[in-house]
Amino acid sequence: xxxxxxxxxxxxxxxxxxxxxxxxxxxxxxxxxxxxxxxxxxxxxxxxxxxxxxxxxxxxxxxxxxxxxxxxxxxxxxxxxxxxxxxxxxxxxxxxxxxxxxxxxxxxxxxxxxxxxxxxxxxxxxxxxxxxxxxxxxxxxxxxxxxxxxxxxxxxxxxxxxxxxxxxxxxxxxxxxxxxxxxxxxxxxxxxxxxxxxxxxxxxxxxxxxxxxxxxxxxxxxxxxxxxxxxxxxxxxxxx
Numbered sequence: 001x002x003x004x005x006x007x008x009x010x011x012x013x014x015x016x017x018x019x020x021x022x023x024x025x026x027x028x029x030x031x032x033x034x035x036x037x038x039x040x041x042x043x044x045x046x047x048x049x050x051x052x053x054x055x056x057x058x059x060x061x062x063x064x065x066x067x068x069x070x071x072x073x074x075x076x077x078x079x080x081x082x083x084x085x086x087x088x089x090x091x092x093x094x095x096x097x098x099x100x101x102x103x104x105x106x107x108x109x110x111x112x113x114x115x116x117x118x119x120x121x122x123x124x125x126x127x128x129x130x131x132x133x134x135x136x137x138x139x140x141x142x143x144x145x146x147x148x149x150x151x152x153x154x155x156x157x158x159x160x161x162x163x164x165x166x167x168x169x170x171x172x173x174x175x176x177x178x179x180x181x182x183x184x185x186x187x188x189x190x191x192x193x194x195x196x197x198x199x200x201x202x203x204x205x206x207x208x209x210x211x212x213x214x215x216x217x218x219x220x221x222x223x224x225x226x227x228x229x230x231x232x233x234x235x236x237x238x239x240x
Contacts, residue, residue, distance in 0.1 A: 008053040008122050011035045013043040013069065014084065015061055019107075023056060026111040027118065040064025044072055047079065054122055056114070057101075058084040059092050067095055074100045080121045080163055084109070090198070097202040100162045103190075104199075120191055124163050138173040140233035141220055143211060145170050154211055164189065165207050172221065172231035181228040204229055 010027050014020045015038045024034045035050055037043035040061050047055065055073060059066035070081055083096045083104040093104050102121050105114050138145040142155045150166055152159040161169065167189050171180075182200040186192050190199070208215045222230045 007031050007033060008118075009033045009035070009050060010054050010056060010118065011037065011043065011046055011050065011052040012056045013037045013040075013061065013066070014056075014058040015039060016058070019058075019084075022111055023114060026115050027056075030115050030119070032118075040066070040069045043069050047073055048076070051077075052079060053125070054080045054082065054118060056082050056084065056118070059096060060086065067092065067099060070096055070099045070101055078160070078162060080125050082114070082117055082121060090196070093196070094198055094202055097199060098206065100206075102163050104196075121163065124167060138170060140173055140176060140231075143169070143173065145173055159210050161207075161210065164203055165210070168203055168207055169211070172229075176231050176233050179224045179227045179230045185228065200228075 010032045012020055012023050012027070012034060014023065014036075017038075020036050020038070024036055027034045035046055035052065037046045040063055043055070043057070043061075046052075057066050057069060057073075061069065066083065070083070073079055073081060078100075081096075081101040081103075083093065083101045084107060085093045085096070085104055086107050093106075096104065103117050105117055136147075138147070143152065143159075145152045145166075147170060152161055152166060152169060159169075168185070171185070171189050180188075182197045185200050186197065204221060205215075208218045208221050212218045212220055220231060220233065222232050224230050
């Protein structure tokens, strides 16, 4: 198992005691400080008190479901969230990504895989310069991305981006006017060799909502039918 370069505070939210025990055990052996909450209210209380660096969140929780927990966590601060979902719950998974979750793992899952996903998200949250860009400021179409501080602005206004949204925007600005397949984006931005491609679709939709003047008629992030997406800083005539 990989050893993290820096210990993190991780909150595991799952009402299944067996799953919680296994996940917390693996994360502690990976060098992290791990807390556990068995329901939504306890998770929110723990997050407010301990301010974890990352939350592993099961979507199926008693009382308050994981989607509502994710919504409230994201409203407080941009803490990274990895969702645990049942294999067939694609709608819930997409809803979680729409709320700003950074990653997901489907049940049943390998605890080692979950630790690797945790390490990947933590690396991106701590890395000053994302792998998709240089240390210089990236600028196009009124958008400025500062990789060293992980700050992005549009026409001088701060953009509230999740980790993946920031990395996706930096990737687009680093490679403008070029078609990117969703598989390519998943590999280059997420670091996954395989996964649910709807993850890319959802993040592009979220990013459009934050940088486009009219997200329903995007001019910057163009859909390339049969391929994927292309970032066009000039906003071509007839874009849609």
